[in-house]
Amino acid sequence: MRAYDFAPLYRATVGFDRVADLMDRVLTSEVNTTYPPYNIEKTNDDAYRISVAVAGFSEADLSVEQRENALIVAAKKADEGEDKTYLHRGIATRAFEKRFHLADHVRVTGASHADGMLHIDLVREVPEALKPRTIAISKGSEPKAIEA
Known part of the structure; x- marks a missing residue:
């Protein structure tokens, strides 16, 4: 069976380590x-x-x-x-x-x-926090300055 190296995937992405781990587990599982x-x-x-x-x-x-x-x-x-x-x-x-x-x-x-x-x-x-939500767009006024 071929061995795949996922190291480049870990270096080039952030937050996808679980996907790479899952693929690694599926591809290397010898017991099917x-x-x-x-x-x-x-x-x-x-x-x-x-x-x-x-x-x-x-x-x-x-x-x-x-x-x-x-x-x-x-x-x-x-x-x-x-x-x-x-x-x-x-x-x-x-x-x-x-x-x-x-x-x-x-x-x-x-x-x-x-x-x-x-x-x-x-x-x-x-x-609910992860569902998409629509942001209302207001009309008109100038942008407000943010105080430091």
Whole structure:
């Protein structure tokens, strides 16, 4: 795999270090797990849904946690105590931990488990202070001097 050097990006920009760190993390991640399969869909302009296939896991086996800008979905099957003999085992119920990096101001609004799918709803809420605002332009008078 190619290694990319983001040092010129750090030298030429201010405040974009998180973007460079994210790109560096994505490009250098050697472990690209596909288990469990998941979908990410945009349900509205500022709303999203992550759906994770969790066949074989009950609600008690699953955990969903948001820490700062990370969403962590984990599952661990409780020991059943029985030794079963499988002729074919195609349903994976191994423990997993899946991490999703969330943008600023994205928060989890809820999670539901139905029909072997875990659905996690997210919404982006931009604070009023960061939203664009219109500045009124006054007519007429001369500029006022600012006192020192």
